[in-house]
Amino acid sequence: MMKSEKMESTALLNKCILLIEDECMIQQIIVEFLQEEGFHVVSLSNGQEALNYLGSQTLYPSLILLDLMMPVMNGRVFRREQLQNTRLAEIPVVFMTAGRITQEDLDTLVPQAVIKKPIDLDHFLETVNRFCS
Amino acid sequence: MINFNETNLTNCDREQIHIPGSIQPHGVLLVLQEPELTIVQVSENAQVLLGTSAKELLLSPISEYLSEVSFALLQKEIHLTKLFLNINHPLAIMITTKNGSLQLDGILHRSQGLLLLELENAPERTQDSISVFYYQARLALSQLQSSVGLNQLLSQAATEVKQLTGFDRVMIYRFHEDSHGEVVAEAREENLEPFLGLHYPASDIPKQARVLYEKSWLRLIPDATYTPSPLLPSTNPLTGTPLDLSFSVLRSVSKMHCEYLRNMGVRASMSISVLKDGVLWGLIACHQYQSVKHIPYEIRNVCEFLGQIISLQISRKSESEDIEKRNLTKACLPSLIQAMSAHIHLVRGLISVPESLLRLTEANGAAVSYEGEIQLVGQTPDLGQVRRLIDWIQAQPGDELEFHTHSLSREIPEAEAFKGVASGLLAVSLSKPHGNFILWFRPEVIQIVNWAGDPKKPIVTDSGVDQISPRKSFALWKESVHLNSYPWQPWQVNAALELRSAAILEIIARKVDEIKHLNSELTLAVKSRDDFFSVASHELKTPLTALQLHIQVMLRVSKMTKGDLPRDRVLPKLSVVEDQAFRLNQLVDKLLDVSRITAGKLSLDVTQALNLTDVIIQVANTHREEFEKENRELRVLVQPEVTGNWDPTRLSQVVTNLIKNSLKYGGKEPVELTLEANANSAFIRVKDRGIGIANENITRIFERFERVVEGHSFNGLGLGLWITKQLVEAMSGRVSVKSEIGKGSEFMVEIPRHLDYSEVILK
Structure with a gap:
């Protein structure tokens, strides 16, 4: 059972990105940009919505773009939940934050990459491509 | 030689009472020169007692007048001892006179190289009377030894001496530090007025008398109306100076003293010294009122012995009483210290145990001044007077930890006004520059003297104004201690200092x-x-x-x-x-x-009258879209035309902040925005049905940077409510909130409509 679940968890959809960002003006423009670049984007506005969504899926996105400061469930809590869920743990996550990332964050939350806000689009695209090619 | 006529109250201290040049006439003094025992001085009354005139006796060897047995006894006694020759006293001396033989009591001592033989009539002694006397003496001793405490000892001593001697009155008279005396125990015939508790000025027993009393333990005046009998010749033939009679029991006393006794109606008197550690502590004073009273040698001897016993006991008992007093003093400290640290307010802690605070120094009142607050306990001057006292102490130079006086009005004349509560002051400083002190007060002594007799009883004087009497003496003493309290004892001052140290430690602990x-x-x-x-x-x-x-x-x-x-x-x-x-x-x-708010530079624009109703509607419209987007309702209920002198921008900011707050925390439920007003104030209410605020957080939400919701779940600076509160208060209004967790919150802003802003230019 465990094994089949694990197998299932590795089934990531290529070029499919989950964006978790509460600020709608940022959300909209990122979605627009990524779609232009040929990605399929699902966007949600907090960690709880994202957990609910992932829980209902059988196939998973190839990358999660995660804002850290959000209402209801912030990015750090989401990441901890995700890491504890064996089916979700292997989805790569890129943090997007205006705040400070501490060494402790890096050690315990082990993001695959960090993008600082304000965002430089070229760097952003390059990072996304690394996980979705 | 002293001229008796010159004696008065003021020259008492100068009278040389150890060299009176005369004796009391109830005995004869023979001054003998060794080795032949020639009579070189003799009292003039020899004729009366011995039947041989003084002149005749002078320069004769005493052997001529003594029986052989007596002479042998005398010689043996002289050889046996060198200085104090009282082992076999009284010597049974048989004098041979022209009229036959005479049995006398002889007492022998040396002075200035001469032998002094004092002769008195011998009482009749039977075997029975001697055994009864010794039984009495032993009983007296055992009574004294079994007495508990100083007061009982003294009162027992007075009783025993009265029993042994039969005097009408026996008093124990105690000298205080300032040399004034107090009657501390008394045994008297019932018909006599009590003197117990009376105080006497130091001058009643002059200094040189006290010096003499330390040397010689017993004085006897069988008849205060006596005429002194002078010595012949008047000076010591060896030295050419008056003969020292310090140890003579027959020594003639000061005429002043006899007059003093006669004025008191005393006919006969005896006094025995009581010494503590070699210093005169007091006297056992005996009075006989109507009759002449001879006290035979052996009774005098027992009385003197009792005096010595009491002297020893006093050292011990007063020491143990001191220790007890000190222990009582010390026992107050722990409760004071505990009270101090148990109380949030140090001063209130101290005065919460008033008995301990007063008992610590045996004071009748106390004041604690700390950080501008003064608390009074017991009998004290009034608050203003205490404040001025503290100012005065503060103004004194130096930085002594304590100050004490038992005569405050001598330091500050103003203190005479409250002598009845504070003639004595003991003060310890907790912090002198800040006026932090603990003060203790004692009343004037007169106010608390233990009156045994009737203090209002007039002083009876028979004749001239100079005449003295116990009551008059008492009045004199009252004069001398006017404006004085009982002095502070060293251990009491120490206890006060210990409390000071404890208080300072406590203060430091609190500061830390x-x-x-x-x-x-x-x-x-x-x-x-x-x-x-x-x-x-x-x-x-x-x-x-x-x-x-x-x-x-x-x-x-x-x-x-x-x-x-x-x-x-x-x-x-x-x-x-x-x-x-x-x-x-x-x-x-x-x-x-x-x-701006933090720097106190917020300014309000109140130049025009404002219609608050319009402002509210405008703000509501601005946010309507946001509510609709979340599928929520904003209900607006406003009273029309609510006008006042307000700053439009700031008021709209206040309403906006409250609306945004309800958007953020109000859940999905509708929000109610209402405006009401009465003649004086406008009331804006914003009510949501959201998550609510826990009681313990109600005050925090208005603080800067506070978001009581944990974990950054809600965005925002956490400044909105703080700014709102500052703005409302700047408009002399107030903001409040009623809330229940899970049920929602209601914020209410009240702002006065008419305000003179010139008075509230912002903090």
Whole structure:
């Protein structure tokens, strides 16, 4: 059972990105940009919505773009939940934050990459491509 | 030689009472020169007692007048001892006179190289009377030894001496530190007026008498109306100076003293010294009123012995009583210290145990002055007087830890006004520059003297004004201690200093706690400021991020597009850019407000009358879209035409903040915005049915940088409510909140309608 679940968890959809960002003006423009670049984007506005969504899926996105400061469930809590869920743990996550990332964050939350806000689009695209090619 | 006529109250201290040159006439003094025992001086009354005239006796060897047995006895006694020759006293001396033989009691001692033989009539002694006497003496001794405590000892001693001697009155007279005397125990015939508790001035027993009493333990005056019998010749033939009669029991006493006795109606008197550690402590004073009284040698001897016993016991008992007193004093300290540390307020702690505070120094009143507050306990001067006393102590030079006096009005004449409560002052400083002191007060002695007799009884004088009597003496003493309290004992001063040390330790401990508390508050403040900066930077970066992304996308689009830009793609982005720039501006304004409020530089524009109803409706309309987007309802209920002198921008800011707050925390339920007013005030209420606020957080929500909701789940600077409160208060209004967790909150702002702003130019 465990094994089949694990197998299932590795089934990531290529070029499919989950964006978790509460600020709608940022959300909209990122979605627009990524779609232009040929990605399929699902966007949600907090960690709880994202957990609910992932829980209902059988196939998973190839990358999660995660804002850290959000209402209801912030990015750090989401990441901890995700890491504890064996089916979700292997989805790569890129943090997007205006705040400070501490060494402790890096050690315990082990993001695959960090993008600082304000965002430089070229760097952003390059990072996304690394996980979705 | 003293001329008796010159004796008066003032020259008492100069009278040389050890060399009176005469004796009392109830005995004869023979002064003998060794080795032949020639009579070289003799009292003039020899004729009366011995039947041989003084002149005849002078320069004869005493052997001529003694029986052989007596002479042998005398010689043996002289050889047996060198200085004090009283082992076999009294010597049974048989004098041979022209009229036959005479049995006399002889007492022998040396003075200035001569032998002094004092002869008195011998009482009749039977075997029975001797055994009864010794039984009495032994009984007296055992009674004294079994007495408990100083007072009982003294009162027992008075009783025993009265029993042994049969005097009408026996008093124990005690000298105080200032040499004045007090009757501390008494045994008397019932018909006599009590003297117990009376005080006498030091002059009643002059200094040289007290010196003499330390040497010679017993004085006897069988008849105070006696005529002194002079010595012949008047000076010591060996030295040419008057003969020293310090140890003579027949020594003639001061005429002053006899007059004093006669004025008191005393016919016969005896006094025995009581010494403590070699210093005169007091006297056992005996009075006989109507009759002459001879006290035979052996009774005198027992009385003197009792005096010595009492002297020894006094050292022991008064020491143990001192120790007891000191222990009592010390016993007060722990309860005071405990009360001090148990109480939030140090001073109130001290005065919460008034008995201990007063007992510590045996004071009748106390005052504690600490950090501008003065608390009084017991009998004290009034608050104003105490305050002036503290000012006075503070103004004194030096930095002594304590100050004490038992005569305060000698230091500050003003103190005479409250002599009845504070003739004595003991003060310890907790911090002199700050006027922090503990003070103890004692009343004037007169106010608390233990009156045995009737103090109002007039002083009876038979004749001239110079005449003295016990009552008159008492009045004299009262005069001399006028404005004095009982002196503070060294251990009481020490106890006060110990309390001072404890209080200071307590104060220091509290200051340390205070500093720790301040420090942790400061740490918190620093932390919340750091939090604020991180939240503020996040809040600023969010619109910046949106701005930048939109601009970058537009740039990309522009670069990739040849010819005209696609309006449908670019225009919405420009609109977002404008919005975000506006948002940034608002944020910066908010931060500027914080800095203005903090610096006290917020200003209000109240030049025009404002219709608050319009402002409320306008703010509501601005937010209506946001509510609709969340599928929520904003219900607005306003009273029309609510006008007043208000700053439109600031009031709209207040309402906006409350609305935004309800948007954020109000859940999905409707929000009610109402405006009401009466003649004096306008009331704005914003009520939601959201998550509510826990009781313990109600006050925190109005503080700077506070978001009581944990975990950054809600964005924002945590400044909205703080700014709201500052603005409302700047308008002399107040903001309050009623809330229940899970049920929602209701914020209420009350602002006065008519306000003279010139008076409240902002803090």
